[in-house]
Every structure is written in structure tokens, then in C-alpha cells.
Amino acid sequence: MTPLSREAIAARLAQDIQDGWHVNLGIGMPEGVANFLPEGRDILLHSENGILGMGPTPPEGQEDPTLVNAGKKPITMLPGASIFDHAMSFGLIRGRHLNLCVLGGYQVAETGDLANWSLDHGDPIASVGGAMDLAVGAQRIWVMMQHNDKSGAARILEQCTFPLTGSGCVKRVYTDLAVIDVEPEGFVVTEMVAGLTPEELQDRSGAKLRFAEGCGTLPDMTRAA
Template identity: 65%
Template sequence: MTPLTRDGIAARLARDIQDGWHVNLGIGMPELVANYLPDDREILLHSENGILGMGPYPEEKDIDWTLINAGKKPITTIKGASFFDHAWSFGIVRGGHLQLCVLGGYQVAPNGDLANWARDADDPLPAIGGAMDLAAGAQRIFVMMTHNDKNGGFKVVEDCTYPLTGAGIVKKVFTDLCVLDIQDRRFLVTDMIDGLSREELQARSGAKLHFAEDMAVLADRAAA
């Protein structure tokens, strides 16, 4: 059993982004999705610092530090990209014009609750930031995260115990072990890595899982 790499999770998530969508990629792991967008779809990537039309990460020789995303990472832009101020940028978010936002997660519950900005009073992240606007304004939220934390703790849980980013907002969860649809207040496993049994996946989850009849094998296409 080999869990997906971070790039493998990003590549799998990118397959579920539809043609014509305007998409915000959260800071951290979700930024990798920009490198794996399907070539046959027109997808516009948005960043809170005022960009619509981001491309993949630049090669080292092509880095231009005047072009960065909200996570202060170097970016490229596609033909026709737009630049604007924060007021316009958050007008796009708050106006419901993003078909999708991809966020990282500390905890996700089967009712769609997401906690992704603080674990306790001593957490180094000082505030919820723009994730609050994205959680409320995007038409759908996908979460990209490891299935368990570095100590093996549950991130797929029955109820979030960390401060919520948003209540009932998550539609899909993409982890290094599986893909979960959230349907009827339950987790439905649609994809699972080869060599992992249902019992093992359930044991690594803090919430009851349901399994689709036509489950797909989750492969690390980014490593191919």
C-alpha cells in the first residue's frame, strides 16, 4: 500500500474541476492543483491578491517575483489574465462567482463542516483570514489533505472539535488514501488506493464510512 503524494492528490482533484469553472486554490497544498489542470478544459484560477488567470508554477529560470499568488508563491499567468485590487477580488468571492474553492483541512465532518485554520489557542495561525470569505462565497468547497495527521490522529471525524471555518460547506474530500463524497450527511468512498482494505481505511477514520458500489482505484498519476 502506497499513499498518494501531495502531487498525486492534486492531480486526482484536478480531474474533477469542470470546464468553464472559476476556481480559487487555498494556500498550501491546494496550490499544487494549478500544475495538473486538464489541457482540454478552460479553467480560470483566482487568487485573493487580485489575479484571475493563473497558470502552473514557473520553472526556476522563469520565476518573476513581481508575479505571486496570495501565498507569496511565484506563478505564471495564462493569455488574457486579469489583475485587480482587493476590493474587486473579494467582490468576486463574496458575489458567488467562484464555482469552486479548494482548501486544506484539519478536520472534516460528514455534515460538511470544515475546520482548517486553528487547532487551539496556541496555534501559529493567527486568524481565519480570507478562508472565511471563500468558505461562505464559493459555490462549492473541495478539501485536499492527508487522511491522518502526523501523529496518526483522525482528520475525517464525526464532529469537528477545532474552530470551524464553515458549517456544511464541503462537497468532496481528497486525501492520500481515498476520495470522499459528502452525501446525505455521510462520507461515501468513491476512490481508494490499491492494497488498502475497507476495514483498514475505516480504522484510520474517525467517522463511519460508506463505500460506493463502483469504487475506482486511486492511482498516483502525478508520479507516472
């Protein structure tokens, strides 16, 4: 069993973004989704620092220091892209004009609660940024994260133990081991990496998992490409 890389998680998630959607990509792992959007789909990427129409990461050596996303990473802009102030940007978020926001996560609870801004270790630098606005403002929240932390502890839980970013907001989770929907009855696994059994995935999770009928194999889209 080989867990997916961050790039492979991003590539898999990108396949589920629908034509015509306006999408915010959060800081960290979600930024990579911009590099794997399916050709032929009209998808507008939003960044909370005031951009609509972001493109993929620029080739090395072709970065423009005046063009960065909310995580201060270099970006490109597609023809017709717009730049505006924070008031307009957060008006888009709070007005529920975003079809999707992809966020990183530390923990997700079976009720859809999300903790993604503080490990609750007393770090005075921790800041929620715009994540709380996105958690309640976007029409749907998908989370990208490693299935377990560096110590092996579960991040899929019955209840979050870290400070919450949003309550009941997460609809789907993409990890290096599985794709998991958050349903009223809890977590439902729809895909798993090849070679991983349901029992092994359950052992690496901190909440009861249910498995969809015909649960599929989670592909490595980067390797297929």
C-alpha cells in the same frame, strides 16, 4: 499500500475540475493543482490577492518577484489574465462567482464542517485570512489533506474539534488514501488507493464511512504521466 504524494493528490483532483469553471486554489497543498489542469479545458484560476487567470508554477530560475499568489508563491499568468484590487477579488468571492474553491484542511466533519485555520493551541499568529469568505462564497468546496495527522489521529471526523472555518460547506475530500464525497447521510468513499481495504480505511477514520457501489481505485496520476 502506498499513500499518494501531495502532487498525486493535486493531479487527481485536477481531473475533476470542469471546463468553464472559475476556481480558487487555497494556500498550501491546493496551490499544486495549478500544475496539473487537464489540457483542453478552459479553467480560470483565481487568487484572492487579486488575480484571475493564473497559470502553473514558473520553472526554477524564471520566477518574477512581482507575480505571486495569496500564499506569496511565484506564479505565471496566462494570456488575458487580469489583476485587480482586494475589493474586486472579494466581490467575486462573496458574489458566488467562483464555481469551486479548493482548500487545505485540518479536519472535516461528516456534516461537511471544515476546520482549516487554527489548531486551537493558543497560537497568537493563527489567522483565518480569506478562508471563511471562500467557505461561504464559493459554489462548492473541495478539501485536500492528509487522511491522518503526523501522530496518526483521524482528520475525517463525526465532529470537528478545532475552530470551524465553515459549517456544512465541504462537498468532497481528497486525501492521500481516498476520495470521499460528503452526502446528506455522511461520508461516501468513491475511490481508495490500491492495497487498502475498507476496514483499514475505516480504522484510520473518526466517522462512519459508507462505500459507493463499485468503489474504484485511486490512481497516482503523476506516476501515470
